[in-house]
Each structure stands twice: as structure tokens, then as C-alpha cells.
Amino acid sequence: MTVTTGAYRAAVDELTPQQAKVVAALRQGDRRQFSPSLARDLRSHLEDELAPYARMLADRDDQIVLSKRSIEQLHTCEAFHVADENTPFQWSVPVAKGTIAHRAVELAGFLPSMPSPAELAENTIGRLAADASGSGTIADFLITLTDTERAELTSEVTALVSAHFDGFPPLPKSWKPVYEGRVRAELCVDRITLAGKVDLTIGTPQGNTAGRVLVDLKTGRPSATHLHDLRFYALLETLRSGVPPFRLASYYLDSGALHPEDVDESVLEVAVRRVIDAVDTKLALMQSVREPATTPGPQCRWCPIAHRCPDALDERDTD
Numbered sequence: 001m002t003v004t005t006g007a008y009r010a011a012v013d014e015l016t017p018q019q020a021k022v023v024a025a026l027r028q029g030d031r032r033q034f035s036p037s038l039a040r041d042l043r044s045h046l047e048d049e050l051a052p053y054a055r056m057l058a059d060r061d062d063q064i065v066l067s068k069r070s071i072e073q074l075h076t077c078e079a080f081h082v083a084d085e086n087t088p089f090q091w092s093v094p095v096a097k098g099t100i101a102h103r104a105v106e107l108a109g110f111l112p113s114m115p116s117p118a119e120l121a122e123n124t125i126g127r128l129a130a131d132a133s134g135s136g137t138i139a140d141f142l143i144t145l146t147d148t149e150r151a152e153l154t155s156e157v158t159a160l161v162s163a164h165f166d167g168f169p170p171l172p173k174s175w176k177p178v179y180e181g182r183v184r185a186e187l188c189v190d191r192i193t194l195a196g197k198v199d200l201t202i203g204t205p206q207g208n209t210a211g212r213v214l215v216d217l218k219t220g221r222p223s224a225t226h227l228h229d230l231r232f233y234a235l236l237e238t239l240r241s242g243v244p245p246f247r248l249a250s251y252y253l254d255s256g257a258l259h260p261e262d263v264d265e266s267v268l269e270v271a272v273r274r275v276i277d278a279v280d281t282k283l284a285l286m287q288s289v290r291e292p293a294t295t296p297g298p299q300c301r302w303c304p305i306a307h308r309c310p311d312a313l314d315e316r317d318t319d
Contacts, residue, residue: 015169016166016167018166018167018256019167019168019169019170020169021258022167022168022169022251022258023169025249025258025260026202026213026215026247026249026258026260027175027202027203027213029246029247029262031206031209031210031211031246032209032210032244032246032262032263032264033207033208033209033210034208034209034210034243034244034265035208036208036242038238038242038243038244038265038268039238039239039241039242039243042235042238042239042268042272043185043187043239045272046187046272046275046276047187047188049272049276050187050188050192050276050279051188053188053191053192053279053280053283054187054188054189054191054192056283056287057188057191057192057283058191060286062191062286063190063191063192063193064191064192064193064279064282064283064286065193065194065195066192066193066194066195066275066278066279066282067194067195067196068196068228068229068232068233070085070278070282071228071232071274071275071278072225072228072229073299074277074278074281074282075228075274075277075278075281076225076295076297076299077293077294077295077296077297077299077300077303078281078285078292078293078294078295079292079293079294079295079303079305079309080294080299080300080303080305081285081292082285082292083303083304083305084303084304087304089136091136091138091140091141093149093152093153093156096138096141096142096153097153097156097157097160098160098219099138100121100124100125100128100138100153100157101121101157101160101161101164101217101253102179102180102199102217103124103128104117104120104121104123104124104157104161105161105164105179105217106179106180107120107123107124107127108120108161108165109171109177109179117158117159117161117162117165118154118158120158120161121154121157121158121161122154124157125142125150125153125154125157128142129142129143160219160253163253163254163256164217164253166256167251167253167256168251171202175202175203176202176203176204177200177201177202178198178200178201178202179199179200180197180198180199181197181198181201182195182196182197183195183196183197183198183233183236183237183240184196184236184240185235185236185239185240192279194232194235194236194239194275195236196232196233196236198214198215198216198233198237199215199216199217200214200215200216200217201213201214201215201237202215203246205241205243205246207243208243209243210243210244210245210246210263211243211246212237212241212243212245212246213245213246213247213248213249214230214233214234214237214245214247214248214249215248215249215250215251216229216230216233216249216250216251217251217253218250218251218252218253219252219253219254220252220254221252222250222252222257222259223298226250226259227248227250227259227261228270228271228274230248230249230250230261231248231261231267231268231270231271231274232271232274232275233245233248234248234263234267234268234271235268235271235272235275238268244263244264244267244268245263246262246263247260247261247262247263248260248261248262248263248267249261294309294310294311294312295311296311296312296313297313298313300312300313
């Protein structure tokens with residue numbers, strides 16, 4: 001018995017049940033064919049809607065760059081977005097372990113032989129730490145760790161990498177995997193830029209038929225914002241390549257759960273609307289038209305002004 005997914009055929013007894021389930025969720029299903037004018041129509045719609053904002057930005061000799069993070073913040077809590085932008089970024093073990101685990105998984109996809117998760121974690125941390133430059137990179141953070149802190153970080157990264165390989169199938173080169181691929185779209189004569197970095201891209205389109213799968217690797221619990229992140233990436237991919245992805249999927253390392261969604265025009269329309277609304281809010285905040293609104297929620301855990309915000313939720317209330 002085999003699992004058949006295009007060019008990839010792996011014996012079921014070579015995959016764990018969880019891996020076989022992920023293969024099916026990622027690759028099986030009918031590919032949708034899209035209009036060859038879809039990407040052009042989406043760009044025209046975006047630029048028509050964003051044109052008034054672009055003119056205001058031109059008057060200010062300014063521009064807006066939006067990422068999935070900033071769009072999420074603008075749609076959840078404006079005060080959090082403003083505070084986060086005005087707070088210098090600081091590395092921490094929770095942030096670093098996710099970044100390192102992603103890099104370890106990426107490296108594993110191109111190594112001639114597979115090291116153990118512990119070796120992969122140690123090697124990845126060592127490689128990253130060797131690039132210290134004094135400019136606030138993850139390397140600069142890693143070289144400040146004590147031996148105990150580094151050991152704890154290595155242990156946590158090992159656990160994440162191990163969970164990934166336990167549940168996620170090995171990716172054959174025929175799937176054309178790309179890790180941390182950057183995508184961006186410049187709109188309205190570069191006054192408004194949308195930018196992102198997809199954890200994992202699999203496959204390619206065939207003509208106007210969708211073929212790519214975009215995967216976001218996550219830790220923690222599922223959230224509605226994760227789906228919106230992927231829809232934003234789907235929009236960028238469509239604008240870049242001219243063909244939407246076939247499927248989007250959030251893969252949760254802690255639980256092995258994979259949440260897929262097939263892409264159609266309605267998915268892209270939702271992403272377009274969120275971008276337009278985010279630009280509207282962003283420009284209002286830039287112009288100081290009003291005070292940023294506060295909206296309590298899970299983001300209060302990470303908000304730099306939560307300690308002095310009367311609307312902030314106690315961390316215990318978000319568990």
C-alpha cells in the first residue's frame with residue numbers, strides 16, 4: 001500500500017501514521033485553475049483602493065512597510081502596535097529558540113545525512129553564534145549566554161526539532177521545498193510595501209494551475225491570526241508569481257496538528273481587505289488623527305506597555 005502524492009510515493013510503513021496523515025493533508029486534492037488575469041486584477045484593485053493613502057504618503061515623503069506581524073497588531077490592538085514599533089527589539093530565549101529551530105529544520109533539509117536532533121540543535125546554535133557582529137543579531141545574543149543558559153536553550157531547541165521530525169514527513173527534492181522564502185509586493189510606486197517570509201514552500205504551479213503549498217511552523221496553541229498570516233502570504237505569492245498557492249497549512253510542533261485551507265478567490269479577497277484596512281489604520285496613527293485604540297487579548301502577554309495599560313488582561317486570564 002502506498003501514499004500517492006504526485007511525484008512522491010512513499011511506502012506507508014516508512015512513514016509514521018502522523019507523517020502519512022500530514023502527507024495527505026499537504027498534497028492530496030484537486031488543483032484549482034485560476035484566471036491568468038487574477039494577479040493583475042488583484043494588484044489593480046489594491047492600488048485603486050490604496051491610491052488615496054499613497055498620495056498622503058507622497059505629501060509626507062513617507063512610505064509604509066507592512067508585515068504579517070504589523071497587520072495582525074493593527075487588527076488586534078493599535079496601542080500594542082505603536083508601543084511595539086517604539087520599543088527596541090530584544091532577543092530572549094523564547095524568541096531565539098523558535099528562530100533556531102526553524103533554521104535547524106532548514107539545514108536538515110539540505111544535509112547529506114541526518115544528524116540527531118540534539119546534534120542538529122548544537123550545530124545550528126554554534127553556526128549562528130559564530131556570526132556575532134555587535135549589531136544586535138541573534139549571534140550577539142547567543143554569545144552572552146552562560147553555559148547553563150546555552151544548555152537550556154539547546155535542550156528546548158532539541159525538543160522542538162525532535163517534535164518536528166516525529167510528526168512532519170521527510171521532504172523529497174521533487175517537492176521543491178524552499179525554507180524561509182521571502183516574498184514582497186511594492187504597490188503605488190513603492191509608497192506601500194507588503195513583505196513576508198514563508199517558513200516552508202512546497203511545490204510549484206503548472207501554468208495557471210495552483211501547485212504550491214505554504215506552511216507556517218508554529219509553537220503553542222492555534223489562533224485565528226495564524227490563518228490570516230497565511231492568507232497574507234497567499235496574496236503576496238499570487239502577486240509575485242501570478243498564480244495563487246494550492247493550499248495553506250499551519251503545522252503545530254507541540255501537538256503535531258496541521259490546519260489546512262485550500263485557496264480560492266474568496267481567501268485572497270479577505271487578505272486584500274485586511275491589507276487595505278491595516279493601511280487605513282496605520283496612516284491614521286502616523287498622522288496622529290486619534291489616539292491608538294486599546295483592545296485586550298492574548299497579545300497583552302507581549303505588549304511592552306501592558307504594565308501601565310488599564311485595559312490589559314492579566315496573563316492568567318489568557319490561559
